[in-house]
Amino acid sequence: MDKHKRISNITVIGGGSAGWMAAAALATYLGKGATIRLVESEEIGIVGVGEASVPHIRQFNGQMLGIDEAEFVKRTQGTIKLGVQFNHWGRIGDSYLHGFGAIGRSLGPLPFHQFWLKLRLAGRAGPIGDYSPQTMMAPRGKFAPGDRNAGPDSPLGDIAYAYHFDAGLYARYLRELAEARGVQRIEGKVVSVQQRADDGFIESVTMESGQVVGGELFVDCSGFRGLLIEQTLETGYVDWSHWLPCDRAMAVASEKLETITPYTRSTALAAGWQWRVPLQHRTGNGYVYSSKYCSDDEAVATVLANIDGKALGEPRPLRFVTGMRKKFWNKNVVALGLASGFLEPLESTSIYLAQSGITRLLSLFPKQDFNPLLAERFNRESAFEYERIRDFLILHYNATERNDTPFWDYCRTMDIPDTLREAIDLFRSDGRYFRNGEDFFALPSWVQVMLGQRIVPQSYHPIVDELPEGRLLDYVEGTRQMLEHAVASMPTHAEWIDRYWKAPAP
Numbered sequence: 001m002d003k004h005k006r007i008s009n010i011t012v013i014g015g016g017s018a019g020w021m022a023a024a025a026l027a028t029y030l031g032k033g034a035t036i037r038l039v040e041s042e043e044i045g046i047v048g049v050g051e052a053s054v055p056h057i058r059q060f061n062g063q064m065l066g067i068d069e070a071e072f073v074k075r076t077q078g079t080i081k082l083g084v085q086f087n088h089w090g091r092i093g094d095s096y097l098h099g100f101g102a103i104g105r106s107l108g109p110l111p112f113h114q115f116w117l118k119l120r121l122a123g124r125a126g127p128i129g130d131y132s133p134q135t136m137m138a139p140r141g142k143f144a145p146g147d148r149n150a151g152p153d154s155p156l157g158d159i160a161y162a163y164h165f166d167a168g169l170y171a172r173y174l175r176e177l178a179e180a181r182g183v184q185r186i187e188g189k190v191v192s193v194q195q196r197a198d199d200g201f202i203e204s205v206t207m208e209s210g211q212v213v214g215g216e217l218f219v220d221c222s223g224f225r226g227l228l229i230e231q232t233l234e235t236g237y238v239d240w241s242h243w244l245p246c247d248r249a250m251a252v253a254s255e256k257l258e259t260i261t262p263y264t265r266s267t268a269l270a271a272g273w274q275w276r277v278p279l280q281h282r283t284g285n286g287y288v289y290s291s292k293y294c295s296d297d298e299a300v301a302t303v304l305a306n307i308d309g310k311a312l313g314e315p316r317p318l319r320f321v322t323g324m325r326k327k328f329w330n331k332n333v334v335a336l337g338l339a340s341g342f343l344e345p346l347e348s349t350s351i352y353l354a355q356s357g358i359t360r361l362l363s364l365f366p367k368q369d370f371n372p373l374l375a376e377r378f379n380r381e382s383a384f385e386y387e388r389i390r391d392f393l394i395l396h397y398n399a400t401e402r403n404d405t406p407f408w409d410y411c412r413t414m415d416i417p418d419t420l421r422e423a424i425d426l427f428r429s430d431g432r433y434f435r436n437g438e439d440f441f442a443l444p445s446w447v448q449v450m451l452g453q454r455i456v457p458q459s460y461h462p463i464v465d466e467l468p469e470g471r472l473l474d475y476v477e478g479t480r481q482m483l484e485h486a487v488a489s490m491p492t493h494a495e496w497i498d499r500y501w502k503a504p505a506p
Contacts, residue, residue, distance in 0.1 A: 005368045008034045011215035013190065013205065013228060015040030017167050018337025018354040019221035020174035024065055025358045026219075027181035036182065039205065039213060041189045051277045051284045052081055052264045052348040053162040055100050060355040065177065073501040075173045076165035077280040080143050080262040080493055082134040084347065088268040089453055091401050096127075096452030097263065098347075099134030101160035103444045104479045110461055113447050116476055117431045117460040125476055128451050132444070133159050136483050138263040142490040156486050162348070164264065164277045164284075186213060193232045201332045201370075202228055216368060219361075220335040224342070229325060229335040236326035237341075243394045243417070244322040245410065246272045246344055250299040251286035251316050255309035262493040266346065267306065268400075270294065271407040274306055275345065280503045282312060288344055293407040320344070322390075328382040329375040334361055341386055346393050352440070356385060381438075388439045391420040392446070399424070399453035424455060431457035 010030070012023050015038060023038045030036070061067040072078065083099035090096075104112025112131065119125035129135035133156055137143060146159040179185060188207040196203050204214040220228040229235050241247055257278045265276040272289030287303040294302070300315050324341030328334065337354040360381060364374045398416050402408035419436075423446065426432050433446045467475070491499070 006033065007216045007366060007368055009214065009216045010034055010036045010219065011205070011213055011217075012036070012038040012219040012221055014038075014221035014223060014337075014339070015171060015175070016221065016223070016337065017171045017174065017351060018339075019219075020171050020178055021060075021351075021354060022219050022221060022336055022358050022361075023183045024174050024178040024181065025362065027178055027183050028065060029362055032182065035184070037184045037186055037213060037215070038178070039186045039188070039190060039207070042187065043189065051167050051279065052084075052164050052275070052345070054348055054352050055160040055162045056352050056355060057162055060359070064355075064359070067177070070501050072170075072173070073163065073165070073497075074503045076163075076169040077282075077503045077506065078163045078165040078501065079260050079278055079280060079497060081162040081164050081264055081348075082138040082143070082262045084264045084266055085138070086266050086268070086396070086449075086452060088402075089266075089273075089396060089400060091454070092404065094452070094454075096448065097129055097135040097138055098445060098448045098452065099129070099132050099138060100162065101132065101134050101158075101444065103128060103447065104131045104476075107467075107475065108463075110463055111443060111447075112476075112479070113444075114431055114461045114464050115467065115472060117457055118464050118472065119476055121457075121460070124473070126480065128448060130480050131476070131483065132448075133483055133487065134161070135448075136487045137490065138261070140487060141259060141261060141492050141494070142487050143262050143493040143496045144490040147486075156483075161262075164279055166279055166281075167351075186211070190227060193228060195232070199331070200233070202232065216332065217366070218333045220333050220339045221337050223338045224320060226325070226335060226339045228333045229327075229330060229339055233330050233333060235330045235335075237321070238323045238326060239321055240323045240390055241321055243390070243414065244344060244397070245290045245292065245407070246288045247320060247322070248291050248294075248296070248299065249286050249288045249318040249320070249344075250296070250303045251284070251318060252303055252307065252314070253312040254283045254285055254307045255312065256280065256282050257308060260494060260497070264348065268402070268408075269302060269306070270405045271298075273346070274303060276308070280497065281506045283307070283309065286318075286345075288346070290407055293405070293410075324383065324386045327375075327379050328357065329378045332370055334378070336361075340382070343386065343389055343393060346396060347389070347441075349389050349440070353385070353389075356440075357382060384437070385440060387417075387419075388436060389441065391417055391423070392441045392449070394420055395424070395446075395449055396453065399450065399455055401454060424450070428455055428457060430459040430461060432461065 087095045147156045190205045192206045194203045202218045204212050260278045267274045271294035274287045277284035285307045287299050320342045328340050336357045397411040
């Protein structure tokens with residue numbers, strides 16, 4: 001074998017959004033020099049709960065795959081997502097928005113929230129949501145994609161946003177794109193997997209029809225079962241359910257909302273939380289819960305009692321164990337999507353993690369010798385990303401004053417990772433947060449969730465006192481007034497969709 005020779009035969013196992021994203025990206029960047037196949041069975045359903053996203057999807061769709069934004073939104077019955085509204089998380093009755101993008105404008109070496117903190121602690125500033133475009137726009141139902149004429153320091157220059165969309169329609173759209181770029185689709189179920197005798201690498205899979213599909217590199221997108229990464233290679237799994245105790249979801253679609261909100265809604269309930277994701281043609285709902293504290297029948301009754309409008313079918317159950325594979329890349333198999341691990345949909349990171357894994361695979365793409373240093377780097381970076389998102393999700397559960405149910409009492413009192421404990425303690429002291437390397441959730445996200453869940457700093461950064469009182473007031477209040485004026489003149493979310501991105505009737 002020529003260790004410098006490029007890989008030219010790639011097989012993706014499993015469809016869904018993860019499989020077709022991977023196939024489309026591999027076809028786009030490996031060109032005609034590689035044969036790319038995707039094996040999937042129409043009899044095996046896909047998990048259709050991932051209908052909300054984070055702003056990274058715009059970069060992946062546009063820059064990575066060259067997808068036209070308007071076409072994507074129309075084809076997937078999409079709407080805009082400016083953030084997540086969290087209800088009843090800190091205490092019953094509490095509500096806050098975790099909006100995408102920046103809070104205010106930085107001044108010198110300090111982020112805006114430090115200056116806001118001084119005034120807020122003195123009772124002279126509004127809630128933090130008054131100082132971010134997304135958290136001003138979302139509850140008012142407004143949307144505009146940013147003002148290109150705004151100054152470089154303006155928070156209105158580039159408004160971060162993501163989408164709500166139908167994951168099944170997204171997979172179908174990606175399939176068309178991938179097949180147009182040369183991907184071969186093979187229909188059917190895999191009944192056996194063949195490994196090389198000398199090193200255990202996957203050599204081929206055999207279909208129910210008897211067809212044998214080979215490959216040099218295999219991408220496992222087979223969902224929770226991990227057909228290659230786990231069932232065949234026995235890679236192992238890191239279980240985080242002691243920190244993230246929800247292990248079930250009950251999902252159901254309902255009629256479309258009369259007014260489609262440009263944000264996801266997350267409502268904390270007795271044994272978990274319920275999502276609401278508004279699309280153009282329907283609304284996605286689901287109750288994410290712990291089976292230790294809630295039965296499946298109770299979950300069905302709960303989700304149906306808390307939807308807006310008529311249900312469009314029976315709730316579908318989903319079981320999972322929060323965690324990640326011990327290796328994401330093992331031998332010649334790279335796991336993506338649910339096959340690589342699962343972090344519950346609280347902050348809509350599932351599709352991002354698949355896209356991040358695809359980008360990482362292209363960056364570290366091997367030659368035929370499969371240099372082990374590439375796999376080690378891939379696994380190290382992937383694990384870091386999972387662990388940091390894990391901590392951010394644990395924050396939501398642990399930072400609560402609720403003790404009204406056994407579930408919330410457990411979450412409130414459980415031990416948490418030292419990395420998260422340090423971040424909370426530092427923020428509680430004087431509002432500081434330090435991003436860890438390429439941590440996906442940046443400072444504004446941590447600040448909004450910690451404040452939203454009643455982690456209130458006792459003080460602020462000492463440099464803030466160097467700013468004269470009058471200038472401090474002008475700076476903070478001026479930001480609020482500028483945003484208030486700008487948001488008031490924006491079109492509504494519905495007007496924007498109708499004007500530019502209206503989907504055809506399904």
